[in-house]
Amino acid sequence: xxxxxxxxxxxxxxxxxxxxxxxxxxxxxxAVRIADAEGIDAVSMRRIAAELGTGTTSLYRYxxxxxxxxxxxxxxxxxxxxxxxxxxxWRPGLRAIAFLLRETALRHPWLPSLTSGRAxxxxxxxxxxxxxxxxxxxxxxxxxxxxxxxxxxxxxVLGHVLxxxxxxxxxxxxxxxxxxxxxxxxxYGPSIMGSGRYPRLTRVxxxxxxxxxxxxxxxxxxxxxxxxxxxxxxxxxxN
Amino acid sequence: xxxxxxxxxxxxxxxxxxxxxxxxxxxxxxAVRIADAEGIDAVSMRRIAAELGTGTTSLYRYxxxxxxxxxxxxxxxxxxxxxxxxxxxWRPGLRAIAFLLRETALRHPWLPSLTSGRAxxxxxxxxxxxxxxxxxxxxxxxxxxxxxxxxxxxxxVLGHVLxxxxxxxxxxxxxxxxxxxxxxxxxYGPSIMGSGRYPRLTRVxxxxxxxxxxxxxxxxxxxxxxxxxxxxxxxxxxN
DNA sequence: GCGAACTGGGTACAGTGTTCGCAATATTCG
DNA sequence: CGAATATTGCGAACACTGTACCCAGTTCGC
Numbered sequence: 308x309x310x311x312x313x314x315x316x317x318x319x320x321x322x323x324x325x326x327x328x329x330x331x332x333x334x335x336x337x338a339v340r341i342a343d344a345e346g347i348d349a350v351s352m353r354r355i356a357a358e359l360g361t362g363t364t365s366l367y368r369y370x371x372x373x374x375x376x377x378x379x380x381x382x383x384x385x386x387x388x389x390x391x392x393x394x395x396x397w398r399p400g401l402r403a404i405a406f407l408l409r410e411t412a413l414r415h416p417w418l419p420s421l422t423s424g425r426a427x428x429x430x431x432x433x434x435x436x437x438x439x440x441x442x443x444x445x446x447x448x449x450x451x452x453x454x455x456x457x458x459x460x461x462x463x464v465l466g467h468v469l470x471x472x473x474x475x476x477x478x479x480x481x482x483x484x485x486x487x488x489x490x491x492x493x494x495y496g497p498s499i500m501g502s503g504r505y506p507r508l509t510r511v512x513x514x515x516x517x518x519x520x521x522x523x524x525x526x527x528x529x530x531x532x533x534x535x536x537x538x539x540x541x542x543x544x545x546n
Numbered sequence: 547x548x549x550x551x552x553x554x555x556x557x558x559x560x561x562x563x564x565x566x567x568x569x570x571x572x573x574x575x576x577a578v579r580i581a582d583a584e585g586i587d588a589v590s591m592r593r594i595a596a597e598l599g600t601g602t603t604s605l606y607r608y609x610x611x612x613x614x615x616x617x618x619x620x621x622x623x624x625x626x627x628x629x630x631x632x633x634x635x636w637r638p639g640l641r642a643i644a645f646l647l648r649e650t651a652l653r654h655p656w657l658p659s660l661t662s663g664r665a666x667x668x669x670x671x672x673x674x675x676x677x678x679x680x681x682x683x684x685x686x687x688x689x690x691x692x693x694x695x696x697x698x699x700x701x702x703v704l705g706h707v708l709x710x711x712x713x714x715x716x717x718x719x720x721x722x723x724x725x726x727x728x729x730x731x732x733x734y735g736p737s738i739m740g741s742g743r744y745p746r747l748t749r750v751x752x753x754x755x756x757x758x759x760x761x762x763x764x765x766x767x768x769x770x771x772x773x774x775x776x777x778x779x780x781x782x783x784x785n
Numbered sequence: 786g787c788g789a790a791c792t793g794g795g796t797a798c799a800g801t802g803t804t805c806g807c808a809a810t811a812t813t814c815g
Numbered sequence: 816c817g818a819a820t821a822t823t824g825c826g827a828a829c830a831c832t833g834t835a836c837c838c839a840g841t842t843c844g845c
Contacts, residue, residue, distance in 0.1 A: 420659070425715070437745075527694060534774070
């Protein structure tokens with residue numbers, strides 16, 4: 308009989324031997340600290356161990372594979388949302404959910420690409436799921452309708468945030484001005500703007516105003532969110 | 547004067563020495579083949595070189611870092627869409643775009659997590675961008691409005707597909723029945739369903755019908771997509 | 786023909802996740 | 816109280832990874 312593959316089903320530690328020096332939360336917190344400061348690629352088992360002042364392979368007493376650490380990290384970050392409450396009404400509730408998710412993602416830019424898709428089953432994540440479901444309290448909706456609405460909303464949020472973070476990284480990795488960006492954009496410099504092969508793209512590159520504005524992504528997110536909520540509204544009760 | 551950091555701006559090869567044995571497309575195609583068959587983690591420089599029957603470090607004649615290979619892979623896959631045309635009208639056009647993107651992603655499950663966010667500037671990707679922009683032909687829309695609409699749409703598609711693929715992988719990695727899934731779901735087996743701490747989640751786990759249906763994700767995608775399009779419709783011309 | 790530019794590829798290095806084994810330690814049982 | 820047993824910390828070792836460096840061989844422009 309081997310251990311359960313899901314970390315949350317394994318007891319954190321036995322009752323027999325010496326007390327462990329650290330906890331899973333210590334490991335998670337250390338990993339989050341490293342990822343926030345130096346990026347997700349800096350998170351290695353050796354680096355975490357160094358941060359905790361312990362031996363590298365000692366980590367495998369708390370975790371059975373590196374993926375478990377990532378799972379712990381995801382749930383650790385969701386813990387930051389503990390204590391928040393949702394406003395009344397499904398629309399304000401969903402809006403709040405979307406903003407909270409985006410803020411959390413921007414605070415920990417490594418998070419979305421980490422958990423993208425895969426659901427986390429840690430206690431904080433379960434709590435968060437429970438909270439999001441509470442946005443529909445009192446509407447007596449079909450379970451499937453709720454899941455569909457939440458799925459659509461969080462798909463948009465995840466997708467938007469990934470795009471936003473991708474832009475941030477691209478911009479940071481090669482601090483370019485708008486002109487340089489336009490210059491190097493294409494296949495072969497002139498051939499994109501001049502060749503006439505991409506007339507619409509050329510026009511967009513010339514006319515687009517939004518890339519200049521600092522709050523561009525804020526506005527894009529808000530606008531997109533309202534449209535998604537509009538779309539959901541047609542299939543949900545008035546309230 | 548060093549080489550340009552963006553691969554598409556570097557000439558594929560010089561004019562002076564011996565003709566290269568392979569091309570960038572060969573490298574890209576080999577990498578795509580490996581990723582399709584064995585997953586993205588199997589794509590290593592040594593593995594690609596073996597697939598091509600060449601020396602490992604010879605690849606660095608075609609590419610200056612592994613990230614370039616990933617960029618090539620992304621553009622290679624977008625080439626599959628060459629030759630498709632969009633139906634008339636913005637709504638059918640956007641719908642077709644969404645379906646094409648999803649189908650491509652499902653055909654190459656490693657793609658979304660690879661390019662998630664970062665824009666690809668290869669020729670095929672530029673062509674695809676041009677095509678998506680053509681969905682708004684004849685509406686004389688503001689550039690920023692077009693970008694906002696396209697951004698919202700593709701955020702939803704990306705987010706949905708990532709979730710769908712995450713589910714697929716989770717299901718495959720531990721072929722569980724619905725009951726087993728429910729059993730092992732929570733923090734500590736009984737404590738999630740029984741503790742009363744997650745009443746809404748408990749209800750969802752019991753009632754949810756969708757996880758059983760084979761075409762569940764198809765229907766979720768279509769439903770979500772229509773809602774997003776509904777939301778966009780409110781801010782776009784009738785046609 | 787000669788030199789410059791270019792390609793193929795072997796070697797080497799620093800890093801990675803993870804397995805195994807062993808000494809030290811705490812708890813439980815006889 | 817021992818003795819058996821479970822558990823922890825951790826060093827050594829292994830099979831990988833990306834890639835910098837070097838050099839020999841090839842081909843083009845002059």
